[in-house]
Amino acid sequence: MSRFQAQSNAVLDEELDRLRERLGLRQNQRADLLREIALLASWVVRQAEAGRSIEARRGRDVEALESPLLDRLRQRGRAGIVGRIELTDLEVERLAEVLDRGFSPTPALRKVLSRIAEPRRRPPKLRFKGGAA
């Protein structure tokens, strides 16, 4: 273990001990402390992932939680391109219904499909409302 790491660990241990005391936990409840911290941290991360900022408010006093890591998560949330789409159980059930339905395209979808296959298809002629920008 490097000297820096040893020092960091000591500082971290001290910090955790102080936190344990403030939360009214006993010395043998370190695992409980870590579990609570993990719960709180995952809530914070979830909010940041959803693009939300976290603020402490009391009257007019507002203090924002600032962290470069959370900023990065929020940025990723704002960019909004997801490679992974997670469905809830309800959404999965609805998806099962959709896939079970068979092929019954709406009239608009039929039109879209026939237009896609149309070689002379052209974009609509446009008129910008409100004149030149």
Add this chain to the structure above:
Amino acid sequence: MLDRRHRPLLRDFRNQHESLVDYLKRYALRHPEKDLLARTFLAIDVSSGRERLAGYFTLATASVERSSLSPIPPLDRLPRFPIPAVLLARLAVDERAQGQGLGRFLFEEALGLTLQLARTGPVAFRLFVTDAIDETAARFYDRFGLARLGEGYPCRMVLDLKPLVRRRAPLDTAVRSLRIPGPKISATRRALRAIRGDRQATPEPGMTSSSSRKR
């Protein structure tokens, strides 16, 4: 397809949803070039004698997964998770050009490119997914048969691509044309090239594809 030459056009784009403008200005160029996350396709209007960005859409690949591991009874009907999908990540029309059919045209292009990829590309996709930003957008996608999976907004909506790309699709003019290789497929490709920006495609007077613009 959007590239650096289009940067000046992006500044003037207006839409009632700030996130759609923000995406275009901040991420649309970065995603295909740096992050390799998504590609954006533009519709550029030249009817006023100068080029104006009238609308855009962004496509990305996605993997549809379950957030919980608990078993669900009707799971047998589903393909195995994760399900490969094409995500229509953004579709927007400049607010000054709305109500003239450009949104529908962009949707056709997005679905056309997706079907082409799902049909003849090197990988397979089962779903076409989008997140409708509000009720107006959800109603727009409802018309094209996308099913709502959620209640709130943005509302996740899906279209099953399987019947549209499989070999023995029900007899339907459009589906049949998409299935048959040869002249009809070539015709489809020619139509799709119009927005992708092939120089040989003849753009409509008043509209141009992104790469046929003058340098």
